[in-house]
Every structure is written in C-alpha cells, then in structure tokens.
Amino acid sequence: MATSDPFRPVDATALALARKLIAGARFAALAVLRDGAPFVTRIALTQGPDGLPVTLVSDLAPHTTALRACPDCSLLLGEPGPKGNPLTHPRLTLQARAVFVTCPADRAALRETYLRQQPKARLYVDFTDFHFVRLMPQSGHLNGGFGQAFRLDAADLTG
Numbered sequence: 001m002a003t004s005d006p007f008r009p010v011d012a013t014a015l016a017l018a019r020k021l022i023a024g025a026r027f028a029a030l031a032v033l034r035d036g037a038p039f040v041t042r043i044a045l046t047q048g049p050d051g052l053p054v055t056l057v058s059d060l061a062p063h064t065t066a067l068r069a070c071p072d073c074s075l076l077l078g079e080p081g082p083k084g085n086p087l088t089h090p091r092l093t094l095q096a097r098a099v100f101v102t103c104p105a106d107r108a109a110l111r112e113t114y115l116r117q118q119p120k121a122r123l124y125v126d127f128t129d130f131h132f133v134r135l136m137p138q139s140g141h142l143n144g145g146f147g148q149a150f151r152l153d154a155a156d157l158t159g
Contacts, residue, residue: 006149007149007150007151008147008148008149008150009150010150010151010152010156014142014144014148014150014152015152015156017090017142017144018092018140018142018150018152018156018157019051019157021077021078021090021091021092021142022047022051022052022053022077022092022157023047023051025045025047025053025077025078026044026045026046026117026118027042027043027044027045027079028042028043028045028053028055028075028076028077029041029042029043029075029076030042030043030055030063030073030074030075031073031074031075031076032063032066032067032070032073033066033069033070033072034062034063034065034066039062039063039066041061041062041063043055043057043063044056044118044121045075045077045135046113046114046116046117046118047113047117048110048113048134049109049110049113051158052134052135052136052137052158053075053077053094053096053134053135053137054110054113054114054132054133054134054135055132055133055135056114056118056121056125056130056131056132056133057130057131057133058124058127058129058130058131059129059130059131060129064131067098067100067133068100071097071098071099072095072096072097072098073095073096073097073098073135074093074094074095074096075093075094075096075135076091076092076093077091077092077093077094078090078091078092088145088146089145090142090143090144090145091142091143092140092141092142092143093140093141093143094135094137094138094139094140094157095137095138095139095140096135096136096137096138097135097136097138098133098134098135098136099133099134099135099136100131100132100133101131101132101133101134106132107132110132111125111132114132136154136158137152137154137157137158138154139151139152139153139154139157140152140153140156140157
C-alpha cells in the first residue's frame, strides 16, 4: 500500500510564514554533532541585515567547539503559544551551515544589529571569546499546523 506524500507544495503563504518565524526568532534550539553524537542547546538568535539567522557564541560553549569541527547544524524556530497543544503552533526546522564571522567590518555591522534585538548581550558581546556565527540555511521543514507541512530549499529561505 503506497503512502501519500504529507508535504504540500510550497506557496506564498508558506514562504511568508517561514520568513516570519526567522524574523521573529529571538531564541532557537541548536543541534550539532559533538563527539559524533547529537547535542542540542538553546541559543539566542537574531535576524541579520541579510535576513538570515545570526547567533553569538562563546569559545567556552561546547556547541562552539562542535560547530568549528563540523559546521553542519540544525535549528528549531517557533515558540508555542500560551494556549492549546504546543504541536499545533507553527515551527520551522532549518538544516544550516555555520559560518563564523571573521571580517572586522562584518562583525561591527552584526554587532549593532544583534544588540538592537538582543540588548542584554551588551554585557559580553565584546569579550574576546565571543564570535558571531551566520547560520546559512540549506533546507527547511515548515510545520504550519495540522496538515500544513512543507519542504523548503535554500532558495525558499534566502530569497
């Protein structure tokens, strides 16, 4: 017995929802490979000037070491609402590639954007062990609610 594909064709509504989830995310669950095994942590997140997710990581964090060893990662964006089943609220899983920002001019521009969205980071953003990381989407899985699942590619997420 053949099963039907549960994913719907990507449309303008799905793209708008995915971009809204990226734009509104202030935190995310980040999954990395650490010592060959999955490792998930919560990170602060902002939307960079290019519309892509950006985080600030410390060399003291295990996920930073993991991202340097293997930049392939995954993010889960979307918070449950105050009412109802948390699984009915929209969420976006991104498969991404972590790119550490090394250019001083890029870092300065990201610093200002990041602090507008994450003002408490002002306490540590300039510590030498903190680094900005762009999370470049490779693909995504959007769950917009019951019966509203979409497969997204990099162009859907970066266009």
